[in-house]
Amino acid sequence: MNDVAAATRVLYESTVTGVGGQVEEFLGHGLLIFFGESSPKELHDISVQHRPTVADEGPLPGDTIVLADHAMEILAVGEVVSDNLLNLGHLDLKADGMTEPKLPGDVCVAPQPLPLLKAGDSFRIVRGGTTEVAS
């Protein structure tokens, strides 16, 4: 009776409200920047703005970040990521494959094309998942 399925837990859930003009160019650098929609408008050009509905906890390595229908395993998380995300809705996502964050604000995933989001898309961070069916 120890085949308890670890339920997926949503740590953070948000809806994209706007996408800045420089975001697509940054995707070419493997970089996607988020800010809460109440952030200074001076930061909107370089970022995806969003409105969170769940903001319980920042990510840890091994969690999954889901952008629209694009799920990615988180490899590394810098030391200021949690404060940035919970206070400001801010997150720097880097598809650089690093397992130690280069900068304290980095969230690192495997090298891959990051999606160009649009208003209405979801942005989620989840922990755990359905476990393998016990044999």
Add this chain to the structure above:
Amino acid sequence: MTDYKSVRVTKGRGGWGGPLTITPTEDRPLVASITGGGIHPVAQRIADLTGGEVVDGFSGSAPFDKLAVAVIDCGGTARVGVYPMKKVKTVDIHATSPAGPLAQFITEELFVSGVKPEDVEET
């Protein structure tokens, strides 16, 4: 007429860039705290010593062309480059060095990092 004074901001331990001399003017009176959780003590100290007007960038208005300085708590990618790109003097609480797609805009004349309140001195 407000009589503004200057402060010198030097990099802290492990920091980069500067020193910067910050002097608010009639045209650029604002000391903007673009940080989480209200006005950062570094921004408050710069404002107190210079006579600039401190604003919380996340709850108030802080247009680029009104800023004497932007105080940020950036982990190294976004805010760290945006304000220097607009030629706004930028003080980072964290000890970051230029990085990211905006790194080209981050110069020693515009940017100083690793700054604590005691790194802000009257001139």
